[in-house]
Amino acid sequence: xxxxxxxxxxxxxxxxxxxxxxxxxxxxxxxxxxxxxxxxxxxxxxxxxxxxxxxxxxxxxxxxxxxxxxxxxxxxxxxxxxxxxxxxxxxxxxxxxxxxxxxxxxxxxxxxx
Numbered sequence: 001x002x003x004x005x006x007x008x009x010x011x012x013x014x015x016x017x018x019x020x021x022x023x024x025x026x027x028x029x030x031x032x033x034x035x036x037x038x039x040x041x042x043x044x045x046x047x048x049x050x051x052x053x054x055x056x057x058x059x060x061x062x063x064x065x066x067x068x069x070x071x072x073x074x075x076x077x078x079x080x081x082x083x084x085x086x087x088x089x090x091x092x093x094x095x096x097x098x099x100x101x102x103x104x105x106x107x108x109x110x111x112x113x
Contacts, residue, residue: 035112047083
């Protein structure tokens with residue numbers, strides 16, 4: 001064997017790939033649609049990760065009118081602006097965002113039980 005064939009084992013960081021994806025310019029921007037349980041049978045649907053160029057208030061107005069529910073836009077220090085809707089509207093919101101052309105279906109992540 002020559003010296004070039006010998007490889008010295010080095011430490012491997014399993015999270016290096018994930019961190020590189022987040023900081024890269026070509027990384028995907030996901031829109032996260034989550035459900036939160038309030039009290040009893042009441043629930044809350046949150047939408048975060050929309051681009052800042054969109055008017056959150058206009059999107060909220062259309063969502064409220066389309067699904068006959070109430071909602072609000074909340075400013076979060078870490079996440080930015082988050083849309084909150086009453087009830088479990090996860091499937092409805094994802095369908096609405098794709099039909100309106102706001103987000104591609106590949107960039108939507110639906111969380112919850």
